[in-house]
Amino acid sequence: MGLTSTAPHLLRAARGEIVDRPPVWMMRQAGRYMKAYRDLREKYPSFRDRSEIPDVAIEVSLQPWKAFQPDGVILFSDIVTPLPALGIEMDIAEGKGPIIHAPIRTQAQVDALRPLEPEAAMPFIKTILQALRQEVGDKSTVLGFVGAPWTLAAYAVEGKGSKTYSIIKNLAFSDPTILHQLLAKLADAIAVYARYQIDSGAQVVQLFDSWAGQLSPQDYDTFALPYQRRVFQQIKQTHPDTPLILLVSGSAGVLERMGQSGADIVTVDWTVDMADARARLGKQMKVQGNLDPGVLYGSKDFIRDRIIDTVKKAGNWGHILNLGHGVLPDTPEENVAFFFETAKQLNALV
Ligand code: CP3
Numbered sequence: 001m002g003l004t005s006t007a008p009h010l011l012r013a014a015r016g017e018i019v020d021r022p023p024v025w026m027m028r029q030a031g032r033y034m035k036a037y038r039d040l041r042e043k044y045p046s047f048r049d050r051s052e053i054p055d056v057a058i059e060v061s062l063q064p065w066k067a068f069q070p071d072g073v074i075l076f077s078d079i080v081t082p083l084p085a086l087g088i089e090m091d092i093a094e095g096k097g098p099i100i101h102a103p104i105r106t107q108a109q110v111d112a113l114r115p116l117e118p119e120a121a122m123p124f125i126k127t128i129l130q131a132l133r134q135e136v137g138d139k140s141t142v143l144g145f146v147g148a149p150w151t152l153a154a155y156a157v158e159g160k161g162s163k164t165y166s167i168i169k170n171l172a173f174s175d176p177t178i179l180h181q182l183l184a185k186l187a188d189a190i191a192v193y194a195r196y197q198i199d200s201g202a203q204v205v206q207l208f209d210s211w212a213g214q215l216s217p218q219d220y221d222t223f224a225l226p227y228q229r230r231v232f233q234q235i236k237q238t239h240p241d242t243p244l245i246l247l248v249s250g251s252a253g254v255l256e257r258m259g260q261s262g263a264d265i266v267t268v269d270w271t272v273d274m275a276d277a278r279a280r281l282g283k284q285m286k287v288q289g290n291l292d293p294g295v296l297y298g299s300k301d302f303i304r305d306r307i308i309d310t311v312k313k314a315g316n317w318g319h320i321l322n323l324g325h326g327v328l329p330d331t332p333e334e335n336v337a338f339f340f341e342t343a344k345q346l347n348a349l350v
Helices: 009-014 035-043 047-052 054-068 107-111 123-136 149-158 166-174 176-200 210-214 217-223 225-238 252-259 274-281 293-297 300-314 333-344
Strands: 072-074 090-093 097-100 141-147 204-208 244-247 265-268 286-291 319-323
Touching: 009 141, 009 204, 009 319, 035 054, 047 054, 047 090, 054 072, 054 123, 054 333, 097 149, 107 176, 123 141, 123 176, 141 149, 141 176, 149 166, 149 176, 149 210, 149 225, 166 176, 166 217, 176 204, 176 217, 176 225, 204 225, 210 252, 217 225, 217 252, 225 244, 252 265, 252 274, 265 274, 274 286, 274 300, 286 293, 286 300, 293 300, 293 319, 293 333, 300 319, 300 333
Parallel strands: 072 141, 141 204, 204 244, 244 265, 265 286, 286 319
Antiparallel strands: 090 097
């Protein structure tokens, strides 16, 4: 398709081309561990302002790009950002995460949800993604992201983050009809939203099913996997060439199932050895990961050794180097810088 020569490094690797070193970016690479972010947060204390005022969100998205030149630049936003457009009002509380004002627990509430019209409800996303593409050109790949149905439903039903997921599991195991309707509506809205991100400039999209690892594998098959598939299938119908990544936090017990979701790339976390992940997922599946974010508290030698170990285990095809989950808020910024520098010299080191 004549795409190969000018496409940026991460996009080429995500499409399955052989590249000279694995591309590298970091989940949550924009955020609290950066002084530039903390400074801007004083001026814009509301997360919704930081992520929905285009100039501010553009600046935050570009902070790690300017500091470290990662191979991927991710939209600064949150998985719950589209919920108000469906009729689920929310805020993101400092240190707590999403808060849903009226948690969704009844048939009437599910019936009242609106279909997503991103152009009308969240035009800031287009402005932000277009500006990011303009800024990084072919030097980096712009990533969009969306939350998966199960994980968004967990917030919508619980009303906030949870350790036990008691309320949504109560619904799942006592009255699943309502939950399945909610999951289906969320899946259709998320697919529309992902397509809108791609049309606005996102070159790769990551689906975060962060809390699907809280389900037993048999319940993952009922409440997570079918809806991941529904999202991926709908995106692929209109955008077959955009690589799609899946993340589940606590992936060890469901890794093979993640490979059945329709994702092009499976994120592996540090609870799985990368060599085992390769064996379990098969040669054709591309992988992303999988350093423990805590590794960045270690010495430079330690960080370098772990990068090299991961890259050797992943092999020289179909690997995007990343942490297994988001960078931790108190990570030393210079260790993040060292992580990126080392990763970008890998063709000389391995
Ligand atoms: O990776 C990036 O740089 C893009 C930014 C990004 C944010 N949220 C910004 C954010 C991404 C990809 C997300 C996705 C997200 N949001 C997920 C999936 C990823 C994962 O961690 O599994 C989830 C589960 C959420 C929900 C959410 N939002 C949580 C759990 C929190 C953190 C609560 C806390 O304070 O620790 C948020 C708030 C949030 N979203 C922050 C950031 C940088 C921290 C608050 C802040 O900086 O003001």
